[in-house]
Amino acid sequence: xxxxxxxxxxxxxxxxxxxxxxxxxxxxxxxxxxxxxxxxxxxxxxxxxxxxxxxxxxxxxxxxxxxxxxxxxxxxxxxxxxxxxxxxxxxxxxxxxxxxxxxxxxxxxxx
Amino acid sequence: xxxxxxxxxxxxxxxxxxxxxxxxxxxxxxxxxxxxxxxxxxxxxxxxxxxxxxxxxxxxxxxxxxxxxxxxxxxxxxxxxxxxxxxxxxxxxxxxxxxxxxxxxxxxxxxxxxx
Numbered sequence: 001x002x003x004x005x006x007x008x009x010x011x012x013x014x015x016x017x018x019x020x021x022x023x024x025x026x027x028x029x030x031x032x033x034x035x036x037x038x039x040x041x042x043x044x045x046x047x048x049x050x051x052x053x054x055x056x057x058x059x060x061x062x063x064x065x066x067x068x069x070x071x072x073x074x075x076x077x078x079x080x081x082x083x084x085x086x087x088x089x090x091x092x093x094x095x096x097x098x099x100x101x102x103x104x105x106x107x108x109x110x111x
Numbered sequence: 112x113x114x115x116x117x118x119x120x121x122x123x124x125x126x127x128x129x130x131x132x133x134x135x136x137x138x139x140x141x142x143x144x145x146x147x148x149x150x151x152x153x154x155x156x157x158x159x160x161x162x163x164x165x166x167x168x169x170x171x172x173x174x175x176x177x178x179x180x181x182x183x184x185x186x187x188x189x190x191x192x193x194x195x196x197x198x199x200x201x202x203x204x205x206x207x208x209x210x211x212x213x214x215x216x217x218x219x220x221x222x223x224x225x226x
Contacts, residue, residue: 034214034215036217042219043202043217043218043219043220044154044202044217045217046214046215046216046217049214088153088154090154090215097159097166097167098144098156098159098167099144099156099215100156101146101153101154101155101156102153103152103153104152104153
């Protein structure tokens with residue numbers, strides 16, 4: 001089992017709809033979780049971090065964390081074509097002082 | 112621009128040559144990470160350094176690859192005797208504290224092409 005798993009997609013969502021991205025992880029004691037957005041040919045850009053169970057909202061983005069089920073998700077409301085990118089989930093590996101990234105989910109917002 | 116600075120942005124080398132990639136972290140950040148990304152794949156951790164120390168190099172190939180983060184100057188990722196399989200995007204990230212406690216901020220990467 002991979003340490004961090006994401007559905008590679010592609011995920012297509014109509015403009016204005018909610019895009020839902022999911023990530024599962026294997027390390028039960030992980031405490032820190034991050035979502036990065038990466039446009040083609042560009043560097044990853046941090047968009048959300050979450051450390052405790054529940055929801056965290058920032059503008060159109062909501063991160064959801066469920067440590068018991070070992071999953072973290074990202075919701076994008078009112079999706080825009082500019083949201084089309086690859087979204088990377090990253091999980092801290094407890095005690096290893098490093099992040100492990102999922103393979104990314106490619107999201108396409110259709111006008 | 113106070114972000115992570117990487118250079119060169121693009122680097123072309125012939126097989127057997129050396130590649131040297133540089134990374135200047137965000138001012139005030141003392142933690143540096145190097146990642147490799149192949150096309151259509153996620154980021155693979157290579158090495159984590161603090162000033163003058165390698166903390167974790169578990170993701171770095173045992174041969175031909177080395178990294179340093181000297182007291183003064185940028186962090187350097189060095190690849191000796193490059194092979195075609197080394198072609199990838201190499202990203203550097205920095206953080207103020209340890210991974211997990213502080214988010215990592217990425218540079219624009221170096222695209223390495225091996226002829």
